[in-house]
Every structure is written in structure tokens, then in C-alpha cells.
Amino acid sequence: MALACQEPRETVTSKEKARLYGFLAGVFGSPPTAESQRALSDMATELDIDCPREFALSELEREFMDLFVVPNPRYVAPYESAYRDSLTLPPGSEGEAPRTVKRLLMGESTLAVRQCFLEAGVEPMQDLPDHIANELRLMSHLWSGEALKSNDGNGQVAEIRSKLREDHLLKWLGELRSKVLQHERLGFYSAAILVVELVLENDSN
Numbered sequence: 069m070a071l072a073c074q075e076p077r078e079t080v081t082s083k084e085k086a087r088l089y090g091f092l093a094g095v096f097g098s099p100p101t102a103e104s105q106r107a108l109s110d111m112a113t114e115l116d117i118d119c120p121r122e123f124a125l126s127e128l129e130r131e132f133m134d135l136f137v138v139p140n141p142r143y144v145a146p147y148e149s150a151y152r153d154s155l156t157l158p159p160g161s162e163g164e165a166p167r168t169v170k171r172l173l174m175g176e177s178t179l180a181v182r183q184c185f186l187e188a189g190v191e192p193m194q195d196l197p198d199h200i201a202n203e204l205r206l207m208s209h210l211w212s213g214e215a216l217k218s219n220d221g222n223g224q225v226a227e228i229r230s231k232l233r234e235d236h237l238l239k240w241l242g243e244l245r246s247k248v249l250q251h252e253r254l255g256f257y258s259a260a261i262l263v264v265e266l267v268l269e270n271d272s273n
Contacts, residue, residue: 082211088267089208095260096136096146097201100128105256112259115266119259131254142251144244148198149175151240177236181206184232188225200244203237204264233268241265 095108102125112119134142145151153175178198185192190209193202210229245261252258 083213085271086208086211086213089204089211092260092264092267093201093204093208095201096204096257097199099132100125108256108260108263112263115263117259117262117266118255120255123254123256128254128256131252131256135248135252135257144247144251145173146200146244147173147178147196148181148200148203148236148240149173149177149196151243152177177240181232181236184228184236188228198236200237200241200264203232207232207237233271238265238268241268 091104091107095104105125105128109119109121134140135144136146137143149172153172174196178196181198181203182192185197185206188206188210190206193199193205195202197203197206207229210225210232241261241264245258245265248258248261
């Protein structure tokens with residue numbers, strides 16, 4: 069999969085892109101395996117991204133749980149709405165300024181990504197659809213033969229891919245990476261996010 073990132077764009081098939089996005093979704097959607105750790109590290113190396121390797125798989129499993137799953141001081145919300153959506157509350161008393169609440173879940177971004185799922189003919193995930201893994205899973209589906217066959221031509225699929233890539237993923241992954249950098253201990257997941265960003269930036273419809 070790392071090799072697909074390095075080949076000229078025109079030689080990378082839709083099937084290869086679907087597999088690549090599916091793999092990246094798995095990196096953020098489930099605890100790491102030795103195979104996924106090695107594959108992501110190799111991919112980062114080929115993309116000239118610093119990705120440390122000298123740690124045990126059990127350490128990386130703990131990192132995954134602390135960063136993305138279990139509420140704790142190191143937790144980093146892996147949801148788009150937590151970075152892009154806010155709510156303005158009316159003043160509580162006369163003379164008090166309105167307050168803006170940020171880092172909300174299930175906001176406008178969540179609903180917009182859910183609409184992308186529906187437009188693609190895919191039932192939205194049980195978890196919030198704007199989880200990084202779910203957005204990448206949808207990108208995988210949109211590059212798959214199944215998506216291309218179920219629509220009249222490639223136009224609608226390409227439009228949804230472009231919307232998900234440009235209006236969603238690339239709008240918030242930089243901030244997610246900054247948050248991960250603040251809280252991680254191993255350096256693996258910030259490198260993984262940078263891999264995702266580079267893949268998206270070099271993708272095309």
C-alpha cells in the first residue's frame with residue numbers, strides 16, 4: 069500500500085486507492101496490530117515522514133486507547149465536529165456577553181458527513197459518521213468498484229469524493245494532528261495523520 073502512494077497518480081487504480089483508504093481507516097478505527105504498525109511505518113518512511121519504530125506493540129495499543137478511546141487527560145476527540153463546530157449561547161444575565169461553546173459532538177459537520185454517506189448510498193456508521201476512521205472508510209467505498217457500479221457513471225461518485233476530501237477531511241486533520249502531538253508519547257499517530265494528509269493532498273478524482 070505504501071508503494072501506491074509513490075507511484076504516479078495515473079498508474080494507481082481505483083481498487084488500490086480503496087484498499088489504501090481502507091487500511092488508513094483501520095489504523096484509526098481499531099487497536100494496532102504488528103502488521104498495521106509495520107505497514108504504516110514503512111509507508112511513512114517512503115513518504116519521508118519521521119515515524120518511530122522502537123517500541124513494543126503493547127505500548128502502541130495503550131497509546132491508541134488513551135488518545136482515541138478512553139476518556140482521560142490525554143484523550144483527543146477523533147471527530148470532525150469537535151474541531152469545526154461551535155454553539156453560541158445567549159447571555160445568562162443582563163450585561164453578560166454571549167458565550168461560544170466549542171469542541172461539540174454531533175454538530176453541523178456530523179450532519180454534513182452523514183449526508184455524504186446517504187448520497188453515496190451507504191448507511192451511516194453506528195458510531196458518529198465524522199469519526200476520522202468513518203470518513204476514511206467512506207473514501208475507501210467511494211473509490212471501490214461497488215460504488216462506481218451502483219451509480220450512473222463516475223460523476224456523482226467523484227463529486228462526493230471531492231466534497232468529503234476538500235470540505236471535510238482536509239479542513240480538520242491538521243488541527244487533529246496538532247492535538248495528538250500535544251498528548252502522544254510515541255509519535256506514531258501524529259505521523260499516521262500526516263500520512264493521511266499527504267495521501268489526500270495527492271489524491272485526485
